[in-house]
Amino acid sequence: MIAYLIRRILYALPILAGVNLLTFALFFVVNTPDDMARMQLGIKRVTPDAIEKWKQQRGYDKPLFFNKTEEGTHKITATIFWQKSASMFVLDFGYSDDGRSISREIATRMGPSLAIALPTFLIGLVAYIGFALLMTLFRATALDMAGVALCVLLMSVSGLFYIIGGQFVVSKLWHLVPISGYDGGIGSFKFVVLPIVIGVIGSVGSSSRWYRTIFLEEIGKDYVRTARAKGLSELAVLFRHVLKNAMIPILTGVVVVIPLLFMGSLLTESFFGIPGLGSYTIDAINAQDFSVVRAMVFLGSLLYIAGLILTDISYTMVDPRVRLQ
């Protein structure tokens, strides 16, 4: 198990290196730092001095890969690639355009992100699986058909609509909760409850339908017929057999997103003014703060790969046939 984990983490390194190279190419080779400086300082009136100053402040005034003017190892380390890209492997994300440490921002903003994302994920999981099991129980009846039709309808509505509509009805018409904002500790409840509810409703359609497909696939198998032949009730068949056997496909889709919960949701956080990583990213995109976007890309893929590894581990927990070697 430990050996397997180490191997998986080693496998992850080339992928992260690929992500790193890709973002480096996107941010520094497609457009030179000069282009970025010109963009940030305004296209029209910009002097070469101003560009140099901008680059110097942000440490972009170095060669991309190889610095001939330096000595020894500094030939490699005093470059943009080493300082801006390779350093991310040790989680050193540098500074944002307003001079704050990105690593510290990430650490403080993970909390609010999780306060929304984790409950949304957990409530959602129970709700979707429950709804899907209900549809499976009443499969091929009018109730099932209505459920599927509802899912397709809900899937076809833009995610923005749930947020805007929810804010309008709950906060503006009914005045139940504040429209946006955040507060630490127990006071945050009134701020997070609406984003969580909207987050859960927002993906009822696609998720429930996906779980229903999984359950329907399982229910056609031989062991289900055996279980029924033993005289088990349909409910017992569903919960004790179908749900257990459907765990592998469910885990494949679910576990991989758990680490990504830290990243929060871009839309929800920015609409509700939650000071999490999602709104941080959106603000960075709008302010064209490239170092923050780069850091978030790297962090995102790091968490995704962690999710893949977690998925493999979770298989061993639900399926005794799977052994990690």
Added chain:
Amino acid sequence: MSFMPVMLWSDALVFLLLAASLTGAWYVRQREHLLLPWRRVAQSATAMVSLLVLALFVLVGLLDTLHYRVALPEKNGGETVYSPEVLSVFDKLVMPLRAQTEKTYSAPLAVTLYAKESTDDAHGRVLREYPRLRYGGAHLTDGSQRDGDVLWRGLTGTMWGLVAGLLIVMAGKRYLGKRGWPLRALLMATLVIAGILGMIVNLAAVYHVLGTDKVGQDVLYLSLKSIRTGLIIGTVTTLVTLPLALLLGIAAGYLRGWVDDVVQYIYTVLSSIPSVLLIAAAVLMMQVTIDTHPQWFDTSASRADLRLVFLCLILGVTSWTGLCRLLRGETLKLRELEYIQAAQAFGVSSFRILTRHIVPNVMHIVLISLVMDFSGLVLAEAVLSYVGVGVDPSMISFGTMINGARLEMGREPMVWWALAAAFGFMLVLVLAANLFADVVRDAFDPRLASSTKSE
């Protein structure tokens, strides 16, 4: 010539796509075994009604794709000068909608502006009142006649629409009677759509059916123009995903070895980056390139258009990995089957095996994944435009409409019609696409076909 045809990049890609789908349709028509699943699609009432709705959207989108620039009256030394404004045939058709802009917000079917303004009356006194609109309901002498007029025009419009619909239905029934299509559903849908269209057309002639936005543009016009953007995002993206996924997926699955390793590495790297972030990063960089090279574009439309094409490209690059993985898996399975091994034993070249035996047998996966992805892409456009990494702000799209209207949420009383229009049009488009995609999947997926038989 009084106008100059303009071919924007996205137009060219749309025509390419159109040509490709027509060729595909012609190819399928020749072959009975390929036609069979389509027959199954054609028998489904849901699919045909959704297709009818989609066809209307596509018609609007295609008309909106034929662009031209009008010649200006003044000449520059004998040389005709063309207006910098790029129009489309669709703009020409709905010219009144486009040209009749009000001063600012007005509610749907309103005859006055949405906010009070100070005006001087004949005696020099200052009055605070809702000023009448320049065009909306301008034929009425008194604003209070509006309700009756709207009702009357709505009813007559519906009647005319129904009459026209009935004519189409009668003609359609004679020609389509023997095809085994769900005629009743189709005819009912035609009637309903014709009635609604008749009502809207009759009302839109003298009112702003969905109101006007902040700068007084007709919201119905904006919504109709957004259709093209949505359709392009949903379809042109496949021009990128398809070759990448097909080529790399099949190569990886068939050749295995180092090719497989490389392809797997590439798609793992790409799919490990959360897609919104990758798109955001790529779009930010594209923006820098576009902004630092203003000399590339002769009109603002061509700049917005190139940005749209790039957005499709980026969406394609970020979304081919899923299809590629599916195709790789399917090819791995296929290459072990007897008929492929027989072909190999006969000495058929790898290229011929791929084109004759592998590609046709994975096409159903390609097709299913394309129709399933379409609606997601249309929805993604709105989200990306909200995040600020979508289409150009000057390009009319559902995303920019929502973005513009969102800021008005705080107004009292609320300006809701632009939001409602954008969400409504999107819902109809995406719902039709989703329903159609479901039927296509059921018809083409051999796994589903066999599982329904065994039960």
